[in-house]
Amino acid sequence: MEIGALKEKHVIEAALYLYDRPMRFTELAELIQKSEGEVERLIEKIRDDHMDQKRAYAIVDIEEGVVQLRLREEVAAHLYWPFIQRSEVPRHLLKVLSLTAFKEYVLDEQVTPSKLQRILGKRVKDDLQELKAMNLIIITPKGKKNIINVTEDFLQLFKLPLEPEKIKLAIRRGLKDYALRQLQFE
Numbered sequence: 001m002e003i004g005a006l007k008e009k010h011v012i013e014a015a016l017y018l019y020d021r022p023m024r025f026t027e028l029a030e031l032i033q034k035s036e037g038e039v040e041r042l043i044e045k046i047r048d049d050h051m052d053q054k055r056a057y058a059i060v061d062i063e064e065g066v067v068q069l070r071l072r073e074e075v076a077a078h079l080y081w082p083f084i085q086r087s088e089v090p091r092h093l094l095k096v097l098s099l100t101a102f103k104e105y106v107l108d109e110q111v112t113p114s115k116l117q118r119i120l121g122k123r124v125k126d127d128l129q130e131l132k133a134m135n136l137i138i139i140t141p142k143g144k145k146n147i148i149n150v151t152e153d154f155l156q157l158f159k160l161p162l163e164p165e166k167i168k169l170a171i172r173r174g175l176k177d178y179a180l181r182q183l184q185f186e
Helices: 008-019 025-032 036-052 091-106 113-120 124-133 152-157 164-185
Strands: 057-063 066-071 137-142 145-150
Touching (some): 008 025, 008 066, 091 124, 091 145, 091 164, 113 145
Antiparallel strands (some): 057 066, 137 145
16 A cells, blocks of 8 residues: 555554654654644544544643654553553653663662652652552662662663673763764754
């Protein structure tokens, strides 16, 4: 089937599925050669289809003019964590995870809930419980402190090697690449 034979709403739905990231209406409009208003209308049609067919996923608004295809919350809650994609990890949890992994592997520090709370604020306790439930961190008592470590599931989810020295190099390289990308956008 040629792309011209596809309905525009199918092209939008396929793009949201394949790109697996938030997409702007402008990107989708360019893809189907229509206006942003038309994209918005088509997205509403797709949402209606998803509701009528009781699909496991839905199009969610990320911000004004930006949408993403995601698993519905009630479905995601029943899945074993490794099946959920990285994009399903909320941003506030990514901050806790990245700081924990950085301190653990690059700085070679023991990470404690109180350390993270001083850096990230009071919400950290809830975040840690959520990450523990996802099996992305483990909290073990050590003397009077609790020590936080990322799990093998975390390493697999972010496609990191299993050897500590290789993890350290991968995180450093990732930080360097991230910093370079940020400089390009300034």
